[in-house]
Amino acid sequence: MHELTLMQSVLQTVELDAAQHHIERINKVKLVIGQLTMALPDSLVFAFDALKTGTIFANASLVIEERPALCQCQSCQQEYKLDDFFQFICPSCGSSDVKIEGGKELYIDYYEGE
Ligand SMILES: [Zn+2]
Numbered sequence: 001m002h003e004l005t006l007m008q009s010v011l012q013t014v015e016l017d018a019a020q021h022h023i024e025r026i027n028k029v030k031l032v033i034g035q036l037t038m039a040l041p042d043s044l045v046f047a048f049d050a051l052k053t054g055t056i057f058a059n060a061s062l063v064i065e066e067r068p069a070l071c072q073c074q075s076c077q078q079e080y081k082l083d084d085f086f087q088f089i090c091p092s093c094g095s096s097d098v099k100i101e102g103g104k105e106l107y108i109d110y111y112e113g114e
Helices: 003-020 041-052
Strands: 026-034 061-068 068-075 079-081 098-102 108-114
Touching: 003 026, 003 108, 026 041, 041 061, 061 079
Parallel strands: 026 061
Antiparallel strands: 026 108, 068 079, 068 098
């Protein structure tokens, strides 16, 4: 899976930004991960722990916020959370004219360092 690559680019992004702000140690990194990105939080934590040794992230903790996938029915405007079966059918009127409203988020919310 792409978690290791993903985490590498996250750490790289934070490291570059930290260098610009003269931050030498990172204490905390917060990520927001949408359900539809298919990135597994456990794998991300594992990748983070594997990559952080000997870097400015050595003592940092990783916080992950998962965002559910949200759909909105275009027929009756009903909003609902996408279930594990990824059925794109409106639970209230049965229409398949459904638009994905959320769940594709994948970004660094913030990081803390000194
Ligand atoms: Zn509907």
